Every structure is written in C-alpha cells, then in structure tokens.
Amino acid sequence: MSPRALVIDTAFVGDVVFTFAATARLAAAGFAVDLVVRAGLEPLAACGEGVGRVFGLDKRGAQHSPLSTLAFARALSRAGGDGRSPRRYDVVLGAHPSLRTALLALCIPADLRVGWRRLGYSEFVKRPYRFVDDRHALVDRVLCGRSARPDFGHGLPRLAIERLGERLNRTPSSVPAEAVALLPGSRFATKRWPLTRFRSLAAQLRDRGIATVAFGSAEERLEHGPLDVSLDARGWTLPETAAALSMCIAVVGGDSGLLHLGRAVGTPAVAIFGPTDPLRLPIDPGRLDLYRDDLKCRPCSPHGAAHCPRGDHACLEGLDVERVLSALRSLGVG
Ligand code: SF4
Missing domain, CATH: 3.40.50.2000 (Glycogen Phosphorylase B;)
Structure with a gap:
C-alpha cells in the first residue's frame, strides 16, 4: 500500500501553483497525495500534478473559528484512510506559514509532520527565500535524499492539462x-x-x-x-x-x-x-x-x-x- 501524504496550503492561487512542486515530487516518490486548499480553489487544485483527493478549508467562513478548524482536522484525520479503513496519514506537510495551518497539522495524527515553524510540527525546516525551493525543502525532509529535485524546466511543474478538460463548462x-x-x-x-x-x-x-x-x-x-x-x-x-x-x-x-x-x-x-x-x-x-x-x-x-x-x-x-x-x-x- 502506498504511503499517504497530506499537504496543506490554504493561501492563494499562486501559492497553490507553487505547492504542485511538492505534490508532483511526493507522487513521483510513490506517495498517495491529498491536498488541503482554501475553499473555492478545489477545481484548480484537482488539476495539480500528483494530487489525489482535495479538501477545501473555508477559513473565512464555516471553518473560521479555532473550534471549527479542529472539527475540520478531525474529518481530515478520518480521511487519511482509504474510505474502508481508518489508516492515518504517514506524512503531513504545512506549505503555509500560518498558525491555522500549524494547528491543523498538529491535530492530524501522522508519523511525520513537517513545516516552516516549530509550533505544530514534529520537524522544523528553515524556509528558503524562493517559492518552490521552500516546498522542495519540506519534501527533502520527507524523502531524506532518496530523490533528487526534479528539473521542471521552467521552475514550475506543468499543470496536468488533460485533467483541466474534465472541468471545463465553457469551450x-x-x-x-x-x-x-x-x-x-x-x-x-x-x-x-x-x-x-x-x-x-x-x-x-x-x-x-x-x-x-x-x-x-x-x-x-x-x-x-x-x-x-x-x-x-x-x-x-x-x-x-x-x-x-x-x-x-x-x-x-x-x-x-x-x-x-x-x-x-x-x-x-x-x-x-x-x-x-x-x-x-x-x-x-x-x-x-x-x-x-x-x-x-x-x-x-x-x-x-x-x-x-x-x-x-x-x-x-x-x-x-x-x-x-x-x-x-x-x-x-x-
Ligand atoms: S516599492 Fe516604493 S513605490 Fe512601490 S509600493 Fe513600495 S514604497 Fe510604494
């Protein structure tokens, strides 16, 4: 059975595009990868390289309060399984520096939780200045040198264009x-x-x-x-x-x-x-x-x-x- 990873990035469109570098690389290393994004960005997130299931966090609405964030974390913990068993995530990555993301990560049982701050994670990684490099730094910690950084050619992994076609209402x-x-x-x-x-x-x-x-x-x-x-x-x-x-x-x-x-x-x-x-x-x-x-x-x-x-x-x-x-x-x- 593939190891399971949950990546959390509840920022804006550009951040999610950068986070596809992490999902693509984890998937290439054999992980089944789920992604948490800001509510509304799910259709885009589902087109990302390596992305399996997508969960939307309505952090300005239904999941605004810490209590509702905790309830969302409990639901995510159950989602770590495959729908038939309650298997938890092996890895949680916090690809957003917020306290809310740290709280989410802290409340989701996993063997390894990696982020750019100490609070909420079992492993802290100093955040590189460049976007995408910062995502790679998180994945580096998970893979411990078992996988070289891919050369995406132009800094970003390509969006899976063939997946876009399934989501178009307008030609x-x-x-x-x-x-x-x-x-x-x-x-x-x-x-x-x-x-x-x-x-x-x-x-x-x-x-x-x-x-x-x-x-x-x-x-x-x-x-x-x-x-x-x-x-x-x-x-x-x-x-x-x-x-x-x-x-x-x-x-x-x-x-x-x-x-x-x-x-x-x-x-x-x-x-x-x-x-x-x-x-x-x-x-x-x-x-x-x-x-x-x-x-x-x-x-x-x-x-x-x-x-x-x-x-x-x-x-x-x-x-x-x-x-x-x-x-x-x-x-x-x-
Ligand atoms: S870079 Fe200078 S001009 Fe531009 S927003 Fe900042 S202070 Fe204003």
Missing part, C-alpha cells in the same frame, strides 16, 4: 488565435499596474493586429469596468482560465496568481513587479521580469499591500507601456 475555443493574455488584477492593490496602462497596451496591440484577452475574477470586471479587449474572460473558472491561458502566445500581468498559473501551463510571461521581489520567484527563462531598479524603496513588501508607503506608487506608475511592448517583442510578440 476555450472562443479564445482568439495568437492572443496576448492581460491580467490586470491582483489581490493586493500595490501590485496592480494601472488600468490605464492595460487599456493603452490593449489598444497598441490591437493596432498591430494582435488580439487580447483579459483574465481575472468577476468582481474585478465589476470593479474595473470594461477593458476594450478582444475577449473579456474575467469571471471564468480557474480551470477554464488555465486552459485558455495555455492557448495564448504570451501573458502580461503583475506578480499575481494568474501570472504563475500562466507559467504553469507553459505560456511565456512578462511579469511587471512593483513592491515585491522577483528573486522570490522560481528561476524561469520563460518569464521576463520588469521593474524599476532606480527606486530605493522597492521591494517594500513580501507580498504587496493595500497602500503604497510613500504614497505615489512610483514603482508601477512609473513603468510605461513601451517597456512592456519591448519585452513582448523580445518574446517574439509584435
């Missing part, structure tokens, strides 16, 4: 050919390149005969209004978005989950960095990083913030459309 064939994907949104306001720039970029690409597709959430579409793109796919599900991103010739966006999703499906990307540090991302020749290197204030935040500390958001306000067009040209677009 991505409506995506125009040779289109550039535009990702104007981000959970943190300081990571968003101004909408006026995206509009200008879309117009300039259209003048060159290049179609554009906007991706993001339905809430972003309501909040930001129309973008005058060839196709507005904001509001599509994450698997639909991933499938459509894989059909685009390039992705342009800030340091956001959808940008990382775009790279996970192999589409070249222009990444526009404001307050965050590109050195935290996996080394990836398919991603061109743009940022202002003349600003002493940047990077000012590990994951972005709601407001610019110096007030003018110069890191992104001062990054013009021509730089993005030039980066696209170096990717062979335009």
Whole structure:
C-alpha cells in the first residue's frame, strides 16, 4: 500500500501553483497525495500534478473559528484512510506559514509532520527565500535524499492539462488565435499596474493586429469596468482560465496568481513587479521580469499591500507601456 501524504496550503492561487512542486515530487516518490486548499480553489487544485483527493478549508467562513478548524482536522484525520479503513496519514506537510495551518497539522495524527515553524510540527525546516525551493525543502525532509529535485524546466511543474478538460463548462475555443493574455488584477492593490496602462497596451496591440484577452475574477470586471479587449474572460473558472491561458502566445500581468498559473501551463510571461521581489520567484527563462531598479524603496513588501508607503506608487506608475511592448517583442510578440 502506498504511503499517504497530506499537504496543506490554504493561501492563494499562486501559492497553490507553487505547492504542485511538492505534490508532483511526493507522487513521483510513490506517495498517495491529498491536498488541503482554501475553499473555492478545489477545481484548480484537482488539476495539480500528483494530487489525489482535495479538501477545501473555508477559513473565512464555516471553518473560521479555532473550534471549527479542529472539527475540520478531525474529518481530515478520518480521511487519511482509504474510505474502508481508518489508516492515518504517514506524512503531513504545512506549505503555509500560518498558525491555522500549524494547528491543523498538529491535530492530524501522522508519523511525520513537517513545516516552516516549530509550533505544530514534529520537524522544523528553515524556509528558503524562493517559492518552490521552500516546498522542495519540506519534501527533502520527507524523502531524506532518496530523490533528487526534479528539473521542471521552467521552475514550475506543468499543470496536468488533460485533467483541466474534465472541468471545463465553457469551450476555450472562443479564445482568439495568437492572443496576448492581460491580467490586470491582483489581490493586493500595490501590485496592480494601472488600468490605464492595460487599456493603452490593449489598444497598441490591437493596432498591430494582435488580439487580447483579459483574465481575472468577476468582481474585478465589476470593479474595473470594461477593458476594450478582444475577449473579456474575467469571471471564468480557474480551470477554464488555465486552459485558455495555455492557448495564448504570451501573458502580461503583475506578480499575481494568474501570472504563475500562466507559467504553469507553459505560456511565456512578462511579469511587471512593483513592491515585491522577483528573486522570490522560481528561476524561469520563460518569464521576463520588469521593474524599476532606480527606486530605493522597492521591494517594500513580501507580498504587496493595500497602500503604497510613500504614497505615489512610483514603482508601477512609473513603468510605461513601451517597456512592456519591448519585452513582448523580445518574446517574439509584435
Ligand atoms: S514604497 Fe516604493 S516599492 Fe513600495 S509600493 Fe510604494 S513605490 Fe512601490
């Protein structure tokens, strides 16, 4: 019988994409891998390499309180079996540094619980600075050198595209050919390149005969209004978005989950960095990083913030459309 692993990552889309590095590697080493993600991300998580069962934690709703988190942990403990026997997990990995994740890990019986903090885990691993390396560090502890780190080629394991097909309600064939994907949104306001720039970029690409597709959430579409793109796919599900991103010739966006999703499906990307540090991302020749290197204030935040500390958001306000067009040209677009 395969050893069983439970990986917990209840952060955002990009984090889950990075965590697929751990699920892919554990599965390759013979583990049956279950994954806990933030509620709503289950359909995407189910497309991850090596992922078996997926559990959604509604940490802003039904499982918000510590007591309900404990009840969720009890249910997970029972899920460690195969449905016929109550066999527990052999390994629990905490791929998120929060106290809630540590509490969950602590309450799930397992032979080995590995995380980036001491509380909640039987083994503590110092967290490397780069995403994906940090997931590998957890898996290294489980495999104890029995498996070399895989070379994913571009820093991330590929999303299992064939699994996406099972989850599509909408045919991505409506995506125009040779289109550039535009990702104007981000959970943190300081990571968003101004909408006026995206509009200008879309117009300039259209003048060159290049179609554009906007991706993001339905809430972003309501909040930001129309973008005058060839196709507005904001509001599509994450698997639909991933499938459509894989059909685009390039992705342009800030340091956001959808940008990382775009790279996970192999589409070249222009990444526009404001307050965050590109050195935290996996080394990836398919991603061109743009940022202002003349600003002493940047990077000012590990994951972005709601407001610019110096007030003018110069890191992104001062990054013009021509730089993005030039980066696209170096990717062979335009
Ligand atoms: S302080 Fe600097 S890096 Fe941070 S958001 Fe403001 S302009 Fe950008």
